[in-house]
Amino acid sequence: MKVLLFSMQKDTEGLGLKFIHYDLLAQGHDSSILFLPRFHLESVGRRQELKRFIDTHAPGLVGVSLMSQEYEKARILTRFLKEYVPSLPVIWGGIHPTIDPTSCLEEADYVCIGEGEQTMREVCALLDRNQPITGVGNLCYLEQGTLRRNPLYPLLANLDTLPSYEHVAHNSFILHRETIQPLTPQINRHYAPYLGRTYSVLSSRGCPFACSYCCNSLFNQLYQDKKIRRRSVEHVIQELERAIRDYPELKMINIQDDCFLAYNIKQVRQFFAEYNRRIGLPFIVHVIPTYLTEEKM
Ligand code: SF4
Structure with a gap:
């Protein structure tokens, strides 16, 4: 499955998202991260750039990780994505969607509650087989306006089974100076805490x-x-x-x-x-x- 994960954080740390990304890569999925640290879509150029990136990567699934202070940016991004590629499934995860899935489902197709690795593995495996994902653990979604909340998978018992991530994530990109570029250690210094x-x-x-x-x-x-x-x-x-x-x-x-x-x-x-x-x-x-x-x- 081609997965595009968006980080709305103001820096390029995103440890939770990196765990998901490396776990999906280890499962054989084609995962990428796009960091959007100073995100807005107020210029035509930016919207065009994001469209170009989506066209090039052609993801089959989008994941957006957010905390409460990133809600507005995630909302703007998701509306843009749903307008540009209406069929693209969008899952929101992270602390804010876990706290308040109901309001997040006004924007996202699905919300992942709690720990996301197992959920994302299952979602990708099912989408690869063109099967529905509505039964996947930890997911919330609306069915004819009614909130459906699937049971949670148990927390991962052995964290040593998760792959380690890298300081500058493999297959990661960033919106830097109005263009989306591969994230390199040089660019990372502009956005990472403590100059990377x-x-x-x-x-x-x-x-x-x-x-x-x-x-x-x-x-x-x-x-x-x-x-x-x-x-x-x-x-x-x-x-x-x-x-x-x-x-x-x-x-x-x-x-x-x-x-x-x-x-x-x-x-x-x-x-x-x-x-x-x-x-x-x-x-x-x-x-x-x-x-x-x-x-x-
Ligand atoms: S629950 Fe309390 S002690 Fe634990 S991390 Fe949160 S603020 Fe700190």
Whole structure:
């Protein structure tokens, strides 16, 4: 299946979308990402450029990843796509569609709730066989105006089964200076956090807390699960080794886990024994104060 994934974020990080993209590539699908960091469609030139790109790539499926602040851009993009290629199925996913699928279905054909890898695999496999996708887990859609909400797939139990992504994603493009071009490390510097010199990694998913203002409270409710799922130390370190080998300009690692120090002291020691020996770059971690001890510092 030819899939085109759109990132509406203001930068080129998009870790969730990169996970989906690399997972689809590993499943043998022809996936591309188009980053639209400063998106608008106010000029004729931009609209023409987007049409040219759609014509060239001829996707059979579009995925749009968005957070709440990107809703308006996603809406403009989706209306444009539906007007240009009405038959093209558009799935919205990410935090905002998970929170509010009903309003998102005013724009998108389908909304993917929660973790998206399994859903996108199934959708692509079914579309490849010209079969309907209305039974796929995690999908919401409208049927004669009534909201249909399919059951959720279980959360991925073993995150080590997911392929690692690259700092600058393979098969990725960006709207840069009014033209859509392949995303290169040089262009990435204009849009990536820290001038592209920091590699972002997720060694775990989830948070044991449920602060009411945070999407984790909804995820914990949806899945009735507050466990943190962790990748193995070796899987993370191998990804980082590849990143610093392939991108020597990297100067720092940003560990984007919601709470990296929820690891117990034995796990922290095990991780940093390998990290210090094989990676050694300065790093950033996010910490929930209750997990911070002098020993871990
Ligand atoms: S501790 Fe942080 S990541 Fe966890 S639920 Fe609260 S705000 Fe979200």
